[in-house]
Amino acid sequence: MSAPKKHPKITLPGQRKVQGLKKAFQQVKDDMAKIHVASLSDGKGRP
Amino acid sequence: MTDITDGPDVLESGKKTGLPRQTIADGLRVPNVAVFLKRTTLEFLQIIFNTREPGSFHYDGEDDTKTEIQITDQHAVDLEAVQVRPAIVSVRGPVSWRQLGLGGGAVEGRFTPTGKTTFNDLLTGSVAFSCLSREGIEAEQIAHLVFNSFKVFRPVLQKYGFFSIKSLNIGSETLVVQDGDNDDLHLIPVFITAHVQDRWSLDEITAKKLEKIIIESEICT
Numbered sequence A: 001m002s003a004p005k006k007h008p009k010i011t012l013p014g015q016r017k018v019q020g021l022k023k024a025f026q027q028v029k030d031d032m033a034k035i036h037v038a039s040l041s042d043g044k045g046r047p
Numbered sequence B: 001m002t003d004i005t006d007g008p009d010v011l012e013s014g015k016k017t018g019l020p021r022q023t024i025a026d027g028l029r030v031p032n033v034a035v036f037l038k039r040t041t042l043e044f045l046q047i048i049f050n051t052r053e054p055g056s057f058h059y060d061g062e063d064d065t066k067t068e069i070q071i072t073d074q075h076a077v078d079l080e081a082v083q084v085r086p087a088i089v090s091v092r093g094p095v096s097w098r099q100l101g102l103g104g105g106a107v108e109g110r111f112t113p114t115g116k117t118t119f120n121d122l123l124t125g126s127v128a129f130s131c132l133s134r135e136g137i138e139a140e141q142i143a144h145l146v147f148n149s150f151k152v153f154r155p156v157l158q159k160y161g162f163f164s165i166k167s168l169n170i171g172s173e174t175l176v177v178q179d180g181d182n183d184d185l186h187l188i189p190v191f192i193t194a195h196v197q198d199r200w201s202l203d204e205i206t207a208k209k210l211e212k213i214i215i216e217s218e219i220c221t
Helices: A023-040 B033-050 B137-150 B154-158 B207-221
Strands: A016-019 B002-004 B070-073 B089-096 B106-113 B116-133 B162-171 B174-176 B187-201
Touching: A016 A023, A023 B089, A023 B116, A023 B162, A023 B174, B033 B070, B033 B089, B033 B116, B033 B137, B033 B187, B070 B106, B116 B137, B137 B154, B137 B162, B154 B162, B187 B207
Parallel strands: A016 B174, B070 B089
Antiparallel strands: B002 B187, B089 B116, B106 B116, B116 B187, B162 B187, B174 B187
């Protein structure tokens, strides 16, 4: 008797997909760097 | 130059000034802004989740087998344990100095007899919390709790050295596919950017040495 077939891994619309936790953490770091730079100024010249 | 890390400081004039930069649980003073950011925010989340009822993401810091959620740093996490129970994993981002406020030239106090001048400044730092679960909706719920905790308890965090929480963001969901494993993980990041006060003092050592030379020359003549 053959092993049951695995369900294919699906990605929902708008959902990102990465291979492994290390890559996922790296992606979080990259996103954070962008947000950090964007939040440095509120466009009104004040902290 | 002296880094002032153990505020609030008492100036020679007797005036108390400065924000303490310390851990929440034991009040340890943290000299490094990057370490302070990560450690204090992690500790804050551990305390918040510890107060939650069992069955509702209760955190137990003393017994890893009883805790319902792991709250840890990226370098301390057991990646296999993340498969078993939900987790919040912190990753520190950049810390920037960019002449906020008076641009590092803000004189907090000056003691005229010695010339010791205390300055203060603001640094901007970011931390991200990756909320991980095998169920997407559970990861969403954890991210919501993390986001709200920082939003609601912002004034409390300011007592421990955060000048202000500048921004809070919940990122989009990422599906983490593991090799040879059917248990995929869902990751939702919560990004926090905060201003932290930095203080230091400068002493006029040259003036002191000069004073000594003058005194010595007076003795000789």
